[in-house]
Amino acid sequence: MGEDYAKLKIQEWYQQYNDEIYRYILIMTNDHEQAKDLLHDTFLKAYHYFNDFQGLASEKNWLYQIARNLTIDYLRKRKPLQYLVKSYSSLASNAPCPQKVVELGEAEELLYRSLKKLKRPYQEVIFLRKIKGFSIKETGEILNWKEAKVKNTLFHGLAALKKQLEKEGFEHETI
Numbered sequence: 001m002g003e004d005y006a007k008l009k010i011q012e013w014y015q016q017y018n019d020e021i022y023r024y025i026l027i028m029t030n031d032h033e034q035a036k037d038l039l040h041d042t043f044l045k046a047y048h049y050f051n052d053f054q055g056l057a058s059e060k061n062w063l064y065q066i067a068r069n070l071t072i073d074y075l076r077k078r079k080p081l082q083y084l085v086k087s088y089s090s091l092a093s094n095a096p097c098p099q100k101v102v103e104l105g106e107a108e109e110l111l112y113r114s115l116k117k118l119k120r121p122y123q124e125v126i127f128l129r130k131i132k133g134f135s136i137k138e139t140g141e142i143l144n145w146k147e148a149k150v151k152n153t154l155f156h157g158l159a160a161l162k163k164q165l166e167k168e169g170f171e172h173e174t175i
Contacts (some may be wrong), residue, residue, distance in 0.1 A: 009059075010047045013046070021064065028072075028124070065142050117164055118160050126161060
């Protein structure tokens with residue numbers, strides 16, 4: 001396909017998916033500036049490999065796969081101590097995440113803060129399945145997991161999220 005067609009499609013996809021992919025990267029990195037950089041890199045890589053896109057997954061899933069892989073590569077390259085501290089410690093910052101959480105109610109803000117305190121696989125699967133609404137199959141494609149792993153990780157992740165929310169003092173019947 002032509003370069004002009006690729007450019008138009010990537011621009012179209014950027015308009016359609018940039019906000020949600022940014023939020024996904026932000027949840028993984030907890031760093032607004034780095035999330036912006038990785039979002040930019042995601043669409044550059046998509047443009048560069050546009051002709052390799054075969055449509056086996058939707059363009060949205062393909063972009064999420066690229067974003068996830070770039071973000072994981074970035075996290076692995078950081079100093080190991082920083083990676084451990086950022087990934088697994090309780091986050092001292094009460095800064096809302098994602099960016100527009102200010103517009104959300106208290107419950108939603110607590111949900112995002114609690115979600116950020118979970119293990120990364122739990123964060124990813126809960127974000128993709130429950131917040132973004134991807135199917136089990138689509139989530140498996142994005143994460144490169146089998147459907148059984150998606151279901152199992154989601155089950156354990158939701159249990160961990162419920163426990164974290166209770167620890168934070170949030171009680172709700174439908175958790």
